[in-house]
Amino acid sequence: MSLPNHAPIPELYVSSESAQKLKLTAGQLPSWDLTPRQICDLELLMNGGFSPLKGFLGQADYDGVVENMRLADGTLWPMPITLDVSEAFAEKVEPGQDIALRDQEGVILAILSISDKWIPNKANEAEKVFGADDVAHPAVNYLHNTAGKVYLGGPVIGIQQPVHYDFKARRDTPNELRALFRKLGWRKIVAFQTRNPLHRAHQELTFRAAREAEANLLIHPVVGMTKPGDVDHFTRVRCYEAVLDKYPAQTTALSLLNLAMRMAGPREAMWHGIIRRNHGCTHMIVGRDHAGPGKNSQGKDFYDPYAAQELFRKHQAEIGVEMVDFKHMVYVQEKAQYFPANEIPEGSTVLDISGTELRRRLREGLEIPEWFSFPEVVNELRKTSPARSKQGFTVFFTGLSGSGKSTIANALMVKLMEMGGRPVTLLDGDVVRKHLSSELGFSKEHRDLNIKRIGYVASEITKNGGIALCAPIAPYTATRRAVREMVEAFGAFVEVHVATSLEECERRDRKGLYKLAREGKIKEFTGISDPYEAPAKAELVVDTENVDVDHCAHQVLLKLEQMGLIRA
Ligand code: PPS
Known part of the structure; x- marks a missing residue:
């Protein structure tokens, strides 16, 4: 192994003087607002963390990396570092052109000279890079459901580092x-x-x-x-x-x-x-x-x-x-010290706490012994993970129109308010469409926007210790998952599938919409002319046929209690 080389590594930044000038000219260029992941990638490209890369991968390098972990010149590089953009943006730019790369506040961080523009085979990328085209893998899910459809590649000129206010x-x-x-x-x-x-x-x-x-x-x-x-x-x-x-x-x-892990x-x-x-x-x-x-x-x-x-x-x-x-x-109890698992003295008592057990103890406010962690660390973890019964959470009802989501959510809200302790907010489908999403229709794009808005509000409520009850149709699995991820950063997400059958919803037809949908007078109607992807792993499935609302709401309460989110 070679000795450490502490000599400077090449960066992609220009001098501060040139950066000032470039910034002015870059203001006139088409600009791409970087996603949080792209900002992480760009920072490590510019500061040499990803050396020898000189920018976002072009197509030949991308193909080499995906297929055999090598850039086109044979250098070992295992991860595709690509700039994914929307089709709408890709239509406006061509290879040979420069674009400005901006952070989320609009600050110009770099210029990309586009050398390549292509539509990647994402299924192949998933198979080769992540081992399977399976959206249970967070990066495959990102690839299919968050990343744009088109990749741009080319060298980057660094203007300034992304700004960090923390640490x-x-x-x-x-x-x-x-x-x-x-x-x-x-x-x-x-x-x-x-x-x-x-x-x-x-x-x-x-x-x-x-x-x-x-x-x-x-x-x-x-x-x-x-x-x-x-x-x-x-x-x-x-x-x-x-x-x-x-x-x-x-x-x-x-x-x-500041790495974005895959x-x-x-x-x-x-x-x-x-x-x-x-x-x-x-x-x-x-x-x-x-x-x-x-x-x-x-x-x-x-x-x-x-x-x-x-x-x-x-x-x-x-x-x-x-x-x-x-x-x-x-940890070996008799010796009061740690040993590698393969060097434990014979006949001794071994103590260990798994990650799952630690999370359970934090969740339930149970003791975490000193031999396991440092008191300062446990204190920090307890501050951000108070016992579940003190944290905010979201109950997300999903189901067909007329399945009974709003009715159950309303009954649940009243029961939770009766118990007291945390503020409860109901984000009902119809109410949200009136106040948050009044300009939206029912295309896939609009439904996704609507659900993500609900998810954003629910995650803020959860973060601040409240209870959010959401009751939209939310017909698409990927969008529900995105909301789950947003909320789970701050507290529990309880997905409740109100599994009333289409036949029953249509028979009830409380708003007369199914009739209109059958007659073709309402387009893209969920269950009739637009899909409903039933959740495969909801925390709870409730059946409303022949069961009264009070009982359904009670089932949800029991689930919340079982999960430690409320105390009876
Ligand atoms: S979505 O798909 O989650 O964004 O839908 P959501 O915001 O919950 O809105 C559903 C309510 O809008 C009425 N409505 C329709 N639903 C489905 N498809 C179409 N095309 C449509 N047009 C109007 C309907 O009353 C839904 O209310 P609920 O409470 O679910 O019956």
Whole structure:
């Protein structure tokens, strides 16, 4: 393995003088408003974190990366870094043209000189890069349901870094970290990639890994985009700062990485390695199921738990950092200390708490022992994850028109208000269409917008500790999932499928709409001339045929109680 190279790495920024001038001319160019994921990618392109990439991949590089993890010139690069745009925007621009890339406030960050414009085969990208065209994989879901249809590629000229207002002092570019290592005289550096809070076992394993490699340690957590449902990065960074104090002085540094993870397991591990090399590290800890996305739609793991380590080992020389095995550490009660799982003294009592058990204890406000975590970390986690019965949540009713969603939601609202404790807001389909979405119709695009607006409001209510009851038709699975992800960042999302059959809804025809739809007088009517995709994994399915409303609302209450969201 080569010695650390702390020499500066090439960045894509122009000098500040040229940046000022470019900014003026860029104002006249067609401009693309970057998505949060694209902002993360652009930052690492511009600051050299993705070196040797010089911009968003063109088609030949993209094909090479997708098919065999190599750029067109043969360089190892496992992850497609592409600029996806809408068809409407793509129609307005052509290869040979420059466009301005802006952040979400409209600030120009870079100029892209378009070299390629193409429509990717997303199913193929999903199969080859993520291992399966299965939307249970968060990045495949993103690819099909969030990313634009067209890709633009070409070199990027960096004008300015994306602005961060949070934890400024903890963010370092690759060159800043290289300079820091140079200054500290650190020659070997083990990077620890993480998207989770650290507990005692992590502190032990990272320190042990660094000691065994006779190296210093860089805790390098991802604060860009991680897996939906992860602990938010504000909480995590406060936890990391607390854990940093537990390492012997001068051994360990903490720096935040604004990466948008893809959860691509083996390919992602290699990508993480290259990024760490660029940040001046010589080693990286790769664990069991590194950057794993969880279960596929058949309930099986997407990747073999050791596939990431195998692929990394195979390409280690080209990646340019050495892999350090992640040792699973467990607590041995008699010795009151941590041991690697394969070095436990015979006959001893081993204690361990799984991630699921930890989440349960936090959710239910139960004790988290000191041998497991540091009190400061537990305090931080408790602040952002109060017991579920104190958090906000969303109940999302979905079902055909006339299925009884609003009636049950109204009954539930009254029952929750009777119990008191948290404010309750009802976002009924008809009410929302009057106040929030009055300009929208019933095309797929408009329905999606309508549901995402409801999701946004519900997620804000949930974040602020209230209860949101939503009752739209919400006929499309992907859109319901997007809302779930928005809400679950702040609290529980309880999907209730009001599964009244089409025949029964039509028989009731309380608003006379089914008759009009059958006569063709209302177009795109759900169940008649527009699809309803029934939820496959709703938290609760209620049947309203031959059951009174009060009973249905009560079933929902029982579910909420079972989930720990309310106390009877
Ligand atoms: S969606 O698909 O979730 O955006 O629909 P939603 O906002 O819940 O609005 C559904 C109510 O609008 C009336 N309506 C229609 N429904 C379905 N398809 C078509 N084309 C349509 N046109 C009008 C209908 O009264 C729905 O109310 P509910 O309460 O569901 O019966």
